[in-house]
Every structure is written in structure tokens, then in C-alpha cells.
Amino acid sequence: MSALDAQPAHSPVTGLESNLPTLDKLGATVPPDLDAHEVASECFCAFSQRVSSNDVAGVVRLFAEEGWWRDLLALTWDFRTFHGAAKITRFLENQLPAMKPTAFKLKNASLLRPYPDLVWLMGLFDFETEVGIGSGIFRLVPTSSGIWKGYTMFTNLEDLKGFPEKVGPFAESASNGGLWETEREHARSFAESDPAVLIIGGGQGGLTVAARLKCLGVSTLVIEQQDRIGDNWRDRYEALCLNDPVSMATHVDQTDGKWAVTVRRKDGAQRVFHVDHVVLAIGWHGGVPYIPAFPGRDEFRGQVLHSTQHRSARDHVGKKVVIVGAASSAHDIAADYAEHGVDVTLVQRNATFVMSTTSGIPLVVGLYRDGGVSTDVADRLSNSMPVLLQNEANDRIMAAIADADKDLLHGLRKVGFKCAMGTEGSSIVHLIYLRGGGYYLDVGACQKIIDGEIKLKNDSQIAYFTKTGLKFGNGSEIVADVVILATGFESSESAIKKLVGSNIASKMSPIWNLTPEGELRGVWRWLGVPNLWVVMGSLARCRFHSKHLALQIKAVQEGVYGKRYEA
Numbered sequence: 001m002s003a004l005d006a007q008p009a010h011s012p013v014t015g016l017e018s019n020l021p022t023l024d025k026l027g028a029t030v031p032p033d034l035d036a037h038e039v040a041s042e043c044f045c046a047f048s049q050r051v052s053s054n055d056v057a058g059v060v061r062l063f064a065e066e067g068w069w070r071d072l073l074a075l076t077w078d079f080r081t082f083h084g085a086a087k088i089t090r091f092l093e094n095q096l097p098a099m100k101p102t103a104f105k106l107k108n109a110s111l112l113r114p115y116p117d118l119v120w121l122m123g124l125f126d127f128e129t130e131v132g133i134g135s136g137i138f139r140l141v142p143t144s145s146g147i148w149k150g151y152t153m154f155t156n157l158e159d160l161k162g163f164p165e166k167v168g169p170f171a172e173s174a175s176n177g178g179l180w181e182t183e184r185e186h187a188r189s190f191a192e193s194d195p196a197v198l199i200i201g202g203g204q205g206g207l208t209v210a211a212r213l214k215c216l217g218v219s220t221l222v223i224e225q226q227d228r229i230g231d232n233w234r235d236r237y238e239a240l241c242l243n244d245p246v247s248m249a250t251h252v253d254q255t256d257g258k259w260a261v262t263v264r265r266k267d268g269a270q271r272v273f274h275v276d277h278v279v280l281a282i283g284w285h286g287g288v289p290y291i292p293a294f295p296g297r298d299e300f301r302g303q304v305l306h307s308t309q310h311r312s313a314r315d316h317v318g319k320k321v322v323i324v325g326a327a328s329s330a331h332d333i334a335a336d337y338a339e340h341g342v343d344v345t346l347v348q349r350n351a352t353f354v355m356s357t358t359s360g361i362p363l364v365v366g367l368y369r370d371g372g373v374s375t376d377v378a379d380r381l382s383n384s385m386p387v388l389l390q391n392e393a394n395d396r397i398m399a400a401i402a403d404a405d406k407d408l409l410h411g412l413r414k415v416g417f418k419c420a421m422g423t424e425g426s427s428i429v430h431l432i433y434l435r436g437g438g439y440y441l442d443v444g445a446c447q448k449i450i451d452g453e454i455k456l457k458n459d460s461q462i463a464y465f466t467k468t469g470l471k472f473g474n475g476s477e478i479v480a481d482v483v484i485l486a487t488g489f490e491s492s493e494s495a496i497k498k499l500v501g502s503n504i505a506s507k508m509s510p511i512w513n514l515t516p517e518g519e520l521r522g523v524w525r526w527l528g529v530p531n532l533w534v535v536m537g538s539l540a541r542c543r544f545h546s547k548h549l550a551l552q553i554k555a556v557q558e559g560v561y562g563k564r565y566e567a
Helices: 036-052 057-059 085-099 180-189 204-215 328-339 359-364 374-383 387-404 408-415 427-436 445-450 492-505 539-558
Strands: 065-074 080-084 101-114 118-128 132-142 148-160 198-200 220-223 249-257 258-264 268-277 277-280 303-306 319-322 342-346 353-356 437-441 455-458 462-465 469-472 475-478 482-485 532-533
Touching: 036 057, 036 101, 036 118, 036 132, 036 148, 057 065, 057 085, 065 085, 080 085, 080 328, 080 387, 118 148, 132 374, 148 374, 148 539, 180 455, 198 204, 198 258, 198 268, 204 220, 204 539, 277 539, 319 328, 319 445, 319 469, 328 342, 328 437, 353 359, 353 387, 353 408, 353 427, 359 427, 374 539, 408 445, 427 437, 437 445, 445 462, 475 539, 532 539
Parallel strands: 065 148, 198 220, 198 277, 277 532, 303 482, 319 342, 319 482, 342 455, 353 437
Antiparallel strands: 065 080, 101 118, 118 132, 132 148, 249 258, 258 268, 462 469, 469 475
């Protein structure tokens, strides 16, 4: 079940062309008296027997010609997606003999009808390989012959055999005589030895990985540049909507199979850690602001700030403010200015995807709701559909959101705001995967734009600064006392290169965006350099993939990490 699975049956059919297995395309119908569990059990029994006996051709015959198989570590030691019979065949011919999956057990199955023209039978199961314990999710679709065939298969590594995660409280049961703080400080100093893993960055990515590694018994040290965990958010502007002080500078190098990480403490003292693994958890873009090189900035008599330097609208009461940008930060800051009565203008350079939190969020994350499945199960269900197929499904979801937000979008367009909704590649999921930005989840700023409390300028691009404001390509000008650059951040690659050097960086995979198979590049998985890892993404992505990364590191440490499937 993905976001698409969570849609109610009465959701509108948009008529958009896609590769989704609709009943019309399949030439199929669903009998009203279908016994979903019986059909799923029969199909799953045939599947498990053929997989266990290494009958690749037999397995592939159970799939539709345009079927999909997504594997996260369980059978490939990588994040891979295979589309179509030929690629699935090649994958199974290589990996079934190597991984030897067996012990298949169907947990449950149900018939889902996310739309009137779209039906599938979904089942959840468990299985094992020689070194791991896995889970799986399949979707079957009906055919014109009445036979149900596999359309998506998802296999996921859950645990390593012999190395279970520790669960329950970690605190010592016996009294330590009130010495917990002293013992904690000693432990984190690693005075007698180096940790096995050093994580650079104490945000949501670094902390989730550290917690997972602790559960697996892998010694880990997190270093963070800010004074307190959370200061990278706490020290941002007051209107921000959320969508251990150790290191002041860090340098990473590799010698003799170990990573040498030079850490300088706040007091100036330095130490070189020699560790097996380095995890770079420095955020989406490494925290380096992107500053457009608009000509004439030195001539401007007012104040220029990047959004990371802005604190509160109270700082500029009585002044004219121009905000360059029209995504999340720009909207948050603009709304704060409007609420404080500040004259504020939003300069929109590109169309923005806008979605209300009240109408849009329930349609995008319908699985994560009160009374639904557990978060743990929801994470697996929402990741079980191949990303490229999710993009097909998102066309329908985005159309439903646009319909729910039609009054809001109409109001924005009426005042000239350029909305990306409805244009190619404008799905919020698509924007997250490709850009990590370009959208705004409305919590009130949109109505202020519609009502004129936030002025709008988007009829021409910025040409240069003047002494008193900004000049545009069409000859128009805006007078400003303050210009806020809500222009985002540099690429993550540039920040990583500064840490590891150009030689190591040249061997690394590109970071973020999608591979041709539809998997994220370079994050939470093999990066191209042994034992160097990059993590980033939303809290939900960190929650789910942190276990994948921890399992890879643990498998390397215990000598059970297999050969990655590279074909």
C-alpha cells in the first residue's frame, strides 16, 4: 500500500494517460465473490516454491510482462528496482543462487480498489536468506484470462541472522551511585579507543543512524558543530514551520583502510579519530547558503540577508522588505512580516508547487493517520511501490489535491501567482526527489498573498541592485530597505568535497536525484567509496532508511556483507 493505495474508492478518475494497470488495459474484471485470501495464498505458494527451487523462468511467468521488483538490500545488498520480464529474469538468475531465499510465510492479504478502474490484491510476507531475515509486499492484478499475476514485488532486509537489534530500555538496572553523568562523559570521550563509526552531523539523519547502530552494538560517536542538538533549526528565523557540542571543524582522509577524521573542539584542542566508517549527515545541502550573484550589490545602501541570517520581522518594522524566492522559507518569512505590518514583496522567479496542509497532506500521506496501521508498517507499505511507478500514481493524487485546493489555487492565480500544480513534473514527491525544494505547504501565507498583505512581483527577472532597491529586466524597479535572499543552499556535493577532498569526492556517486531505475543516488547505500556513507532526507525517510544503513555497517563489521548486485 502506497499513498495511492490509501486513496478512497470515490476519488476522481482524471483520464490522465499512464502505465498503471487499469482494468481497461488489462481487459479484466473482478468477480464479486472473489476470495482474496485464497487467490493470494495460491499465487504465493507457487511463487515461494519456484523461488526456493531456483526456477527463474517459473517465477517470471507468475508476473505480468510489465511487472516490477524493488529490492532494498535483501537480495542485492543495494537499492535496486527491476522493470519488465527481461530485467527481473537477469536479476533472479544472478541472485537466487547467491542469496538462497527460503522460509516464505504469507502474513495477510486483501483486495484494494484505490480507484474504480484500478484494483489489486496485496499481500505481506516474511522470508529468510542465508544471512538475513526479510519482509516482502506483493501486488497482484487480474488478467483477461481470470488469472492473477504479479505486478509489484518488494523485498526488504529487516535483520541480520545472529545479530538481533537490542530492544527495550538501555539504562543500567543497577544503581550507579549517581555517577551517570560522569560515566556518560567518559564514554563519549572514547579515551581508551576509537569508535567504529563516526557520524558527522547531529540532525535527524545522524541521530537516527546512531540510535540504530547502538541497537546493533556498534560503537558510534556523533560530532556536531552547533552548541546544542537542534540548534541548526532552533537558530533559524522565528517563523520557521517544520515541515553535544564537539566539533568546530572536521577533515576526513583515508589511510590503511581506516578513515582518519581530524576533529577540532570548541576550545581549540584537536584529536584524530581512526574509524572504520564515516557517515556524512550534513543535511540536504550541507548548510552552505546559495547567494545569487546579482550585479550591483555593493551599490545597494540597504541590508541584504540570506534567509539563514534572518531572525524576526520585528527587526524590520517600518521598513520596506523584498524577499527573493517563493518556496517554503520565502512564504514563512513573508507571512511573519505581514503579521507585523511590514511592507513586504515576494519576488517569484519560478512557478511554485502549492498545496494546502488541510487538503493535500491527507491525500499524500494517507497511511499515517490515527487508527491506521502502525508507523513501522506504514513505512514499509509506502516504500513498497517502485518510485517510477509512484510518479505515475501521483498524477492522480495531484489532480485530486488540485481539485480539493481549487479555491486556493484560483485565488493565487487571480493575483498573478505562478502555480506549478498541473504542469509536468510538478508532483511534490517529484520535486523532493529531484530538487529538494520548489514547493510550499500552505499554513496561511497564501491567503495573505491573495488578500494583498504580501505583495507579488513576478513579471520579470532581477537584473541588478540599485542604490535603493532592485531593477528588473523589463525596466521596473522595487524600492527596498532590506532584501532577504530565500534562495536555498549550495549542492550537497560541494559541502562534502570540502570535507573529504577532491580525490575521494571524484570516486563518489552523485548525491540525490534518481537513477534510471528510480532509486535515490548515493544516499543510505553504496556511494562508490567503501565505508563512506551519506544520509539525508525527511524525518520519515531517516526513520525508515536508518535501519538499512545500520544493517550495512553491521554486516561489514561482522564479515557477512555480501557482494552487491551490479548488473
